[in-house]
Amino acid sequence: MTPSYLDYLSSADLPVPQDRPFGVAEARDCLGGWRGVRAAVAAGLVTQPLRGVYAVSTLRDDLARRLAVVRMVAPPDAVVCDRTAAWLHGAPMALAPGSHLATPTPQLYLPPGRRLRNGLVESGARELLRRDVVEMDGLLVTSPLRTACDLGRLLHRDQALAALDSMLRSATVTREQLVAEVERFRCQGPVGTAQWRS
Incomplete structure (x- = not known):
């Protein structure tokens, strides 16, 4: 029964x-x-x-729980990025509007030639420098600075401002760091070539 x-x-x-x-x-x-x-x-x-x-519902929503949640859907070589990375970096307001009303889809990027099509994640390719990726308890995650830059350039303006504000409030990235990265992304489209660079 x-x-x-x-x-x-x-x-x-x-x-x-x-x-x-x-x-x-x-x-x-x-x-x-x-x-x-x-x-x-x-x-x-x-x-x-x-x-x-x-x-x-009584399980505490802390970093350990969030990492455990993402680890359940992320392949070992995936890089967690965008809103999901911001969530891990302690900036929950970077999540999509109304995300509390629907189940979020994790955002991941994989090495060249691979893409997940299982319906559980959003997956794609992106050019990342070594300094753009940090390790969080075994998970590869875009750094707070790279996460903030990606949210700022890929989201609609209103959502981008809210996401950047949330990242700044999390104290994982500073306004000065963001300004210093502006030139790097000035002429880039939303998604670059899928490769790692030193």
């Missing part, structure tokens, strides 16, 4: 992992199928921080 969210008083009563995010198959198995998963999400007992990933 499929469990109903009415059977549970809180997230702690659900038969799912309480200390880590979990994937689609585990959510379905623990909650008795898709009906149970949808009921738990609708009741606010389970959240879906990224497409394909679930967590109990």
